[in-house]
Structure formats: C-alpha cells, structure tokens
Amino acid sequence: MKKLDIALSIVCLFAFVYTSVWVHVFLRSRAEATRGEQLVASIPTHYRSYAKLLPRQKAGVLSEAEKKAFEQVRYDYYQSVVKAITAFDNCLHSYTPFNKYLPVAADALMRIGDDCLNKNEFSLALSAYRTIRISPDPSWVSSAEKKIKDTYAKMERLKARDEKAK
Numbered sequence: 696m697k698k699l700d701i702a703l704s705i706v707c708l709f710a711f712v713y714t715s716v717w718v719h720v721f722l723r724s725r726a727e728a729t730r731g732e733q734l735v736a737s738i739p740t741h742y743r744s745y746a747k748l749l750p751r752q753k754a755g756v757l758s759e760a761e762k763k764a765f766e767q768v769r770y771d772y773y774q775s776v777v778k779a780i781t782a783f784d785n786c787l788h789s790y791t792p793f794n795k796y797l798p799v800a801a802d803a804l805m806r807i808g809d810d811c812l813n814k815n816e817f818s819l820a821l822s823a824y825r826t827i828r829i830s831p832d833p834s835w836v837s838s839a840e841k842k843i844k845d846t847y848a849k850m851e852r853l854k855a856r857d858e859k860a861k
Contacts, residue, residue, distance in 0.1 A: 717791050724789035728796040731782030731803055734775055738807075741772040742814070776819050779807060784826045801827055801835045805842070812846055815853070820846050 748765040751757050757765060786800035808823035824846065827839035 720789045720791045721794055724786050724794055724796045727782045727786040728799050731779050734779035734782055738775050741775045744768040745772040780823050780826055787830050790831050801830050808842060817846055817850050
C-alpha cells in the first residue's frame with residue numbers, strides 16, 4: 696500500500712510540474728504574440744515618415760536638419776520591424792503542444808517579410824523569413840526557404856538592373 700502511495704505521489708508531482716511548465720510557456724507565447732501584433736500595428740506609422748523623406752534622401756537634397764530627421768525615422772522604422780520579428784521569434788521558441796499562437800507568429804513573420812520585400816528592404820525581409828526556419832512545422836520551413844530564394848533572386852535582378860543603368 697505504501698509503494699502505491701509513493702508511486703501516486705510521484706505521478707501527481709510529475710503531472711503538476713508538467714502542467715505548470717506548459718502553462719508558463721503557453722502564457723509566454725501568448726504574451727509575445729500579443730506584443731508582436733502591437734508592434735506590427737506601429738510599423739506603418741514609422742514607414743510613412745520614412746517613405747516621405749526617402750526620395751529626397753536618394754536625390755541628395757536633404758538639409759542637415761532633414762538628414763537628422765531622416766536618420767531618426769529610418770532608425771524608428773527599422774527598430775519597429777526588428778522588435779516585431781523578435782517578439783514573434785520568441786513566440787516560436789515557446790513551443791508547446793496545442794499552442795495556437797505558433798501559426799499566428801509564423802503567419803505574421805511571413806507578412807512582415809512580404810511587406811519588407813515589397814518595399815525592397817531585403818535585410819529585414821530575410822530576417823523575418825530566416826526566423827521562420829526554427830519553427831516546428833516543416834511546411835512553414837519549406838515556404839520560408841522558398842521566400843528566401845525569391846528574395847535573393849529579386850536582389851540579383853535589381854542589382855543587374857542598376858548595373859545596366861550605369
């Protein structure tokens with residue numbers, strides 16, 4: 696009888712510890728996904744400010760004050776994207792069975808990567824796509840690999856076009 700009580704106590708303790716760890720990781724994943732969504736919502740605001748000054752910066756007609764402002768809005772834009780990628784990366788690292796936030800994080804990273812790719816922000820797009828490669832779902836990994844190849848192909852096309860224009 697005593698051995699049965701000890702075995703039952705060990706099983707209950709194991710179940711309690713396992714459940715506690717699962718809940719902690721799940722809640723961390725939820726918090727990071729929520730934080731990532733909030734950061735994604737701030738990206739368009741930063742990008743509008745950045746895009747407004749970008750043509751003048753490329754033309755080289757910014758005053759000193761505008762150059763400082765451009766550097767600040769570019770920094771803010773890049774930081775908002777990097778922080779969002781980091782939040783979703785943390786969410787993907789918080790793997791637990793039946794975690795509904797993992798697909799949310801992978802989809803958000805894919806959207807961030809696609810958005811950055813459309814804006815020719817290749818380093819940010821590659822960062823988002825590469826982050827997906829650590830996910831537990833092989834279909835996400837294969838789609839991220841394809842997007843990485845597409846990004847490098849677009850970079851090569853633009854580089855060839857720029858060299859041709861010179």
